[in-house]
Amino acid sequence: MATTQLFVELLMIGIGAAIWLTFLLAVILRLPWGSPLPDLTAVHLTALSGVAYVVGIVVDRLAWSAFRFAENRHRDQVFGMDQDPSAEDKEKFVLVSSSSLREQIVYNRSRLRICRSWILNFALTGVCAGAWAIQQQAWTIAALALSGLALSGLTAYTANLLARDHYVNIGRSYDFLTRSKNCDAAG
Numbered sequence: 001m002a003t004t005q006l007f008v009e010l011l012m013i014g015i016g017a018a019i020w021l022t023f024l025l026a027v028i029l030r031l032p033w034g035s036p037l038p039d040l041t042a043v044h045l046t047a048l049s050g051v052a053y054v055v056g057i058v059v060d061r062l063a064w065s066a067f068r069f070a071e072n073r074h075r076d077q078v079f080g081m082d083q084d085p086s087a088e089d090k091e092k093f094v095l096v097s098s099s100s101l102r103e104q105i106v107y108n109r110s111r112l113r114i115c116r117s118w119i120l121n122f123a124l125t126g127v128c129a130g131a132w133a134i135q136q137q138a139w140t141i142a143a144l145a146l147s148g149l150a151l152s153g154l155t156a157y158t159a160n161l162l163a164r165d166h167y168v169n170i171g172r173s174y175d176f177l178t179r180s181k182n183c184d185a186a187g
Contacts, residue, residue, distance in 0.1 A: 009114055011049065014056025016121030018048070020148075021055070023128035033138035056117070063117040071112075071163045078167040087167065090174040101173040108166045115159035122152035 025031075040048070075087045085093070095102045126148030133141035 005110065007053070009110055010056035010060060011053050012056070012114060013059050013117040013121065014052030014054070016118055016125070017055045017059045018052050020121060020124035020128045023125065023132050027128060027131045027135055030135065033132075033136040033141065059117050059120060060113060063120050066120070067116050067159065067163075070160055071166075074160075074164045075167050078164070078171050087170065091170045094170060094173040094177060097177050098173070101177070105166070105169060105173065108162065108169055112159060112162040112166055115155050115162055119152055119156045119159060122148045122155055124148075126150075126152060 079087050079090075091105065094105060126145045129141050129148060130145035133139060133145055
């Protein structure tokens, strides 16, 4: 994966975390609904981008830890319990054997990483926005809170499908490459 692509993924995840952290800060500081936003300069935005990147790394790792069980379940369903070679070794084989298949697997993993992290971002946005809505009795914020929770559920559903598809793709790619290798050796 290109370093730039990974940076952008983690920045997108961190920006999502910045949204719910902003709502959490509004709750903690008891900021009134309708308060003017502070003027941010390019220096502020640059600093916030750096913080968002680091927070994106943290949220990515938290999401991986929280949802690893689902991905492991899909891996075991696709490859079975007796994995020889292991799913990780099959993935490495595909990654080094075919640039076209590698790009497809890397793209699928990227989508999975973003969805997995946004399950948390949407859920925490919903919870924090809901807490602020209750605190401020600003019911217009409640729609945002409910939307965040609904999007979290939809994103969880999508991430579950992406995890399954990721392992199916690895398995099919591995089988294709090993069949091709065996045909070349026999021919």
